[in-house]
Amino acid sequence: MPVQSSSADTAAHAPEGAPADGQQTAVDKALVLLKSLASTEGEIGVSELARRSQLTKSTAFRLLGILQRNDLVERAGSNYRLGSELFTMGERVYGATPVLLREQLLPHLVDLYELTHETVHLAVLRGTDIVYVNKIHGHRAARSPSKIGARLPAYCTGVGKALLAFDHDAAEAAESAGLPARTEYTLADPRRFREELRRIRQDGIAYDRQEAAPGLTCVAVPIMGASGRPVAALSVAGAHHRFEPSRYAPALRRVAFEAARALTAAKGRQAAAPYDVSRPPAA
Incomplete structure (x- = not known):
């Protein structure tokens, strides 16, 4: 039975979506x-x-x-x-896959940071959003809306476009939901957006040139799984006034290739692992 709120308990400035007066449980x-x-x-x-x-x-x-x-x-x-x-509950918000990816790909994220000394991200696609699974940055990190566990619309981020380019259904859903301009540089026109995804499929490289946040530029690549579809994306980001994203594309390609190989090998080891008869099956 709901516990009714007294007038003293009623929020004077209740958060959006809060229950009406007298209905707070x-x-x-x-x-x-x-x-x-x-x-x-x-x-x-x-x-x-x-x-x-x-x-x-x-x-x-x-x-x-x-x-x-x-x-x-x-x-x-x-x-x-x-x-x-x-914290334990938060780790499971998006299921086990992002946690496993973060653990398995952390060495490759570190490799990418050592090669670039810029902010590097690992992200996965959830619906029409991306979720940042991991992030490493140094002392000269540019201001960015990205943080581990945060969601951003995929259509205006480098990692998001790298993933949408290889997911037709998600790309169509993103376009159908609208492409509101977050900055003056966002690709809000559907025709230009579709052309951008076509180019990414061809080149394997995605760019965000101040589309998600003013002053922030990044370059991203997908990490392809054994099925031929991306399981995650990597990016390198920096301040627009000093950061030339295409410079980091070769390093990104190499690290993404090694990350994909590591994931395939890990999956193979898991499939080949013998069943331990001394261990009872999971409940």
Whole structure:
């Protein structure tokens, strides 16, 4: 049965999509607490957390106790922070594949960084978005909307276009959903977008010339799987005023080729692994 919110608990500035006044359940309130914690640097006391979440202090304290017992929140003295279980859950948001790719391809991402000393990304396609699986950057990293676990529309990113070019259904879905211009350089015209994907299929190289964010340029290539379809994409990104993306295309091609070989070999080893009769089958 829903726990009704008192007027003191009702958010004066409720987040978009929040329940209407009087309809906030205990689960809603717990999620508001977690979001408030997520937007806080470091730790925070219950009084301030209650104020930010527009809850009474007693309600916040009670719900924090429940979250703490489930490792979603940790207590540090009289303050609170997000718990380790959220990290474990977050690792599984997009399934096991991105986690395995990140682990298996990390050495190749490091190789790419050592060759370029620019920001490098590993991303996978999810619907018409890309999800950043890994990222390595140095001291001169350009400002970028990319971060591990973040999603961006595939049509305006280098890694996204590298993947859409070899996925006809996803490319059509992206075009049907619209191609809103994120910057003045975004390929928002469907005809130009389709021509760009055709060129990528031909050359195997994708570019983002300030299409996702002003001042950011990148070059990307797909990592092809044994099926002939890409399983992920790699990119090198830098500040537009000093970064010439085509310079890094040869290094990207080499690393993507080695990454694809490593994935194929790993899959072969997994398929060839003998069944261990001493180990009971998974439940």
